[in-house]
Amino acid sequence: MQRRTLLKGTAVAGVAVLGAGFWALPGGPRPAALSLAAAQQVLADLQGRALQSLRGWSPSEVFNHCAQSIDYSIDGYPRLKPAWFRHSxxxxxxAVFSARGGMRHPLDEPIPGAAVLLEPDNQEAALQRLRSAFVRFASYQGELQPHFAYGALSHGEYAAAHVMHLYDHLSLLRLA
Structure with missing residues (x-):
């Protein structure tokens, strides 16, 4: 009985936190539409432009991190959160991020178990790595791997997740 009460309390608290988080997400304009094509155009527009980070990771680290996430959706994440988390x-x-059309997450937190964000170490090469990862994902027809936190996602859901993830990280990059 105590376990059921604890689980119910945890679920109610989780819903309350997520509901509050929904309204705390940014409501302002995104760099572009929430589509793979729009994200790819945003990245194309950054080609050849010097960027700087307002804080946290450098532009090359941001691009490598986003490319890692896309690649892991195809190849498998190195470490997953517990099953109970990925199913609740x-x-x-x-669902909150999707409904809001935007994501907020710690912008300097690596993917669990991911390689260090050093390769490639220059902005242009890292940007090209990210652009290639988006092209690979867009054309991928196979089964996608579970997201380390969200669990199983369809191709369309993953596409939205990758675009929202990119846009959240781009919020800290500016032209130098």
Missing amino acids: LGPAAF
């Missing part, structure tokens, strides 16, 4: 809080968070 993770999907609930993704």
Whole structure:
């Protein structure tokens, strides 16, 4: 009985936090539409432009991180959150992000188990890596791997997740 009460309390608290988080998400304009094509155009527009980060990761680290996430959706994430999380809080968070059309997450937190964000170490090469990852994802027809936090996502859901993820990170990059 106590376990059921604890689970109910946890679920109610989770819903309350996610509901509050929904309204805390940014409501302002995005760099572009929430589509793979729009994200690819945003990245194309950054080609050859010097960028700087307002804080946290450098532009090359941001691009490498976003490319890692896309590649892991195809190849598999190195470490997953526990199954209970990927079947409860993770999907609930993704539902909030999807409904809001925007994501907020710690912008200097690596993907669990991911390689260090050093390769490639220059902005142009890292940007090209990210652009290539988006092209690979857009044309990928196979089964996608579970997201480390959100669990199983369809190709369309993953596309939205990758674009929202990119746009959240781009919020800290500016022209130098």
